[in-house]
Amino acid sequence: MTDIFDELQWRGLVAQSTDEAALREALAEGPLTLYCGFDPTAPSLHFGNLVQLVVLRHFQRAGHRVICLVGGSTGLIGDPRPTSERVLKTKEQTADWVARIQEQVRPFLDFEGDNAALLVNNLDWTAPISALDFLRDIGKHFRVNHMVRKEAVAARLESEQGISYTEFSYQILQALDFLELYRAHGCTLQTGGADQWGNLTAGVDLVHRVEGASVHCFTTPLLTDAAGTKFGKSEGNAVWLGADMTSPYAFYQYWINVEDASVVKLLKVFTDRTPEEIAAAEEQVAQEPFRRTAQRILAADVTTLVHGAEATAAVQAASEALFGRGDLTALDPATLGDATAELPGADLEVGTSLVDALVATGLVDSRNAARRTIGEGGASLNNVKLTDPEQALGEHDFLAGQVAVLKRGRRNLAAARKA
RNA sequence: GGCAGGUUGUCCGAGCGGCCAAUGGAAACGGACUGUAAAUCCGUCGCGAGAGCUACGAAGGUUCGAAUCCUUCACCUGCCA
Known part of the structure; x- marks a missing residue:
């Protein structure tokens, strides 16, 4: 062309x-x-x-x-x-x-x-x-x-x-x-x-x-999703190009989460992929949607464009480790450290209640919301669903003695680092 | 300048002295499901563990009690000059 x-x-x-x-x-x-x-x-x-x-x-x-x-x-x-x-x-x-x-x-x-x-x-x-x-x-x-x-x-x-x-x-x-x-x-x-x-x-x-x-x-054109909503908002916040405003991890995750119905459109707009490559990606969305191949290409390309190849490799590795099927406790300390380094987080003492931890890491807005989320079964610690709002961070919860991974819903992660 | 009406939670929008943290819708969030997707269904949706606190344009007032009544102010809308 x-x-x-x-x-x-x-x-x-x-x-x-x-x-x-x-x-x-x-x-x-x-x-x-x-x-x-x-x-x-x-x-x-x-x-x-x-x-x-x-x-x-x-x-x-x-x-x-x-x-x-x-x-x-x-x-x-x-x-x-x-x-x-x-x-x-x-x-x-x-x-x-x-x-x-x-x-x-x-x-x-x-x-x-x-x-x-x-x-x-x-x-x-x-x-x-x-x-x-x-x-x-x-x-x-x-x-x-x-x-x-x-x-x-x-x-x-x-x-x-x-x-x-x-x-x-x-x-x-x-x-x-x-x-x-x-x-x-x-x-x-x-x-x-x-x-x-x-x-x-x-x-x-x-x-x-x-x-x-x-x-x-x-x-x-104004880019909108299948529902006609503008792209470029994540959890109500703008998606910024500045790493200090939207972390490379959050940036990468934004693109990874693009709906199937829009991913091809965004690949065309934001990447340099050729018509052949995009046709192939489109085929994969249709045939093997669960692999999310198109989303991965999109996220990797755009993150590289904005934050560079090095940052992309880091956030890819982090995402792989955190969203992979593997047991978090089985991760080696170095990988765990790198992966959680990309997450928003907070330094917390042993004994901090999980309600406070969820608030401190920014995963929820208030203690009420934290309790609610736990009550709804929407929060987990190191990939184990939380059921008791009174539970506190124990010594053993800090994987490799350094960090605990908190999750809200399917895809919001934060790191509780041992203070 | 005169008269009439309006200003409610993220947004739209009910409420018009106690049962109002406030109907309903949208957005958002969580769960059920897969795929860190969509759709669907269910739930949640001010802060606080709770007592309670803070909220209905702003400031005062009436009342046992106000988003709801009164006064003043600000801004908007309509009609008349």
Whole structure:
């Protein structure tokens, strides 16, 4: 599959695009320059951003010039959400997050060599513009009539709390980026998530008005599971790319647990597997679902992409040891230590009640919940179901004298390390 | 500016002086089952071992007793200026 656009479509990475024929032609003519922006709304990128990073990666490999933008200015304003106004973050915090995200993005693209990706910050060209110049030079090109049609803005205009002028201006600020990158680097394509369509086209329009040039954009689809729920949440928490926010173990487990009905779709999106490999995986889901081969490939590939091969090997070994059929007490101390090192946990004294241990390790939210879980038969210690809420951690419960494995339900594990 | 209505647990949404930690639905979690999948059925779903404590926009008040009544404040909605 040589055509990049064909490949992206086959992978399910294209939702909506400006004139597809023109875009295909532009891509076929030779390397073009494209960009995708990431706003610093948190100290780490997350699942949704990973889709964009994967897209950029495909483009760079296909020989196109990739610009990765971190939104030092747009992050100060905030893209309006359809539901409610954002609370402004301080400039210091935003700058800190920009720095973190700039680092986080590095492994996904090649920033060295002939076709090095470019890392830019829109604050560099936005900060120097005066309010008056902004209104005269940029604002004049935007019709409010058109701006209010944008989905998130329209929703907010309908909502009880309305929308601040600050957030209303967001799309102009983002459009300005496209113009700037077009001028400075000949950038003619912007990509983004499905919810960014309005912002992307605002940029396309601005470049067209000011420079008379036709540029392009396309969005990736919102990824949902069979029930139509967004992917990227685990136990109600976002799946982050930062190891300090979502541990590599938790990250790997997230992918391992993907439902059968979605695993093929996610393999296409997030891995570099070929159509043949994916067809084989699909076949295995159908024929031998209990082996979870597709999920294992998905989890391994994506974890390697985000955390590296070494981390993947570690969490695979841990998962194997902890979820394997083998008796936990039979594990050798080294394997046990490595496996449990990946788990969330707590340092606990001999004699700590299991109720307290379940709370301390974060497996449940409260002592009540712990008792409930034990009462429901949903908790186990070293793979032995707990029945007595009053039971306490005994000396012999610490396997190899160091760690006890607590489990809630089928798949939530934690380590109680001997203090 | 005037008048009327609203603000309930993660979300939606009942309750309108005691039987209300608060009906119902969704989400979520656990069990039964396989496969660390889905579907289905059952259960759980503020904190606390318990007594009890904290919760129904905020602050006061009435009452033996308030999510429910009164006052003030904030925000929203509708009608009239």
